[in-house]
Amino acid sequence: GNSVTQMEGPVTLSEEAFLTINCTYTATGYPSLFWYVQYPGEGLQLLLKATKADDKGSNKGFEATYRKETTSFHLEKGSVQVSDSAVYFCALSSHSGNQFYFGTGTSLTVIP
């Protein structure tokens, strides 16, 4: 079946540090992959997505590359800011588009 495995948190980083949040998936066919972010007290926002192998999604300095060979979609940012403190969810939709799975979420706190 389809599933998403996400790096356990919480993660605490100093401002300007490099961020990686690992995400791997199990799926049949060619799923679409997403990163959503949830800031404190808010709903989820789409951060970036990728729909096929080797696609790179990017937004607000965050990047993730769809790696079919390693079934991964790791989130990276070169220099985090305090305002990036949030919970990050990796997610997958099935090739057919009729199933959707969230990872467990990774809480990030960036300290000045």
Next chain:
Amino acid sequence: DTEVTQTPKHLVMGMTNKKSLKCEQHMGHRAMYWYKQKAKKPPELMFVYSYEKLSINESVPSRFSPECPNSSLLNLHLHALQPEDSALYLCASSQTQNLNQPQHFGDGTRLSIL
């Protein structure tokens, strides 16, 4: 600013009360969703409406009753809830029910059951 508006932002109710959560979007999306999110957990899908018809009910107890009066509005009627139903209830929408498309979320209603 979120494009999906949920009201109220907070709701406290007793186990015998009846209340409703409301969600509105004006993006022309034809699929709308209700999710339940407990603290430090990912959202769990409850219901999906596609073109104003209920297409998915994830075995949600009947004390939760969804309604889609038109393509822009989605309600969740609550009755005889239990303390374990306390959670953040999120509404989302997408262009169609194809889940390869991004979902747009509201900020949620934080529900507390006394």
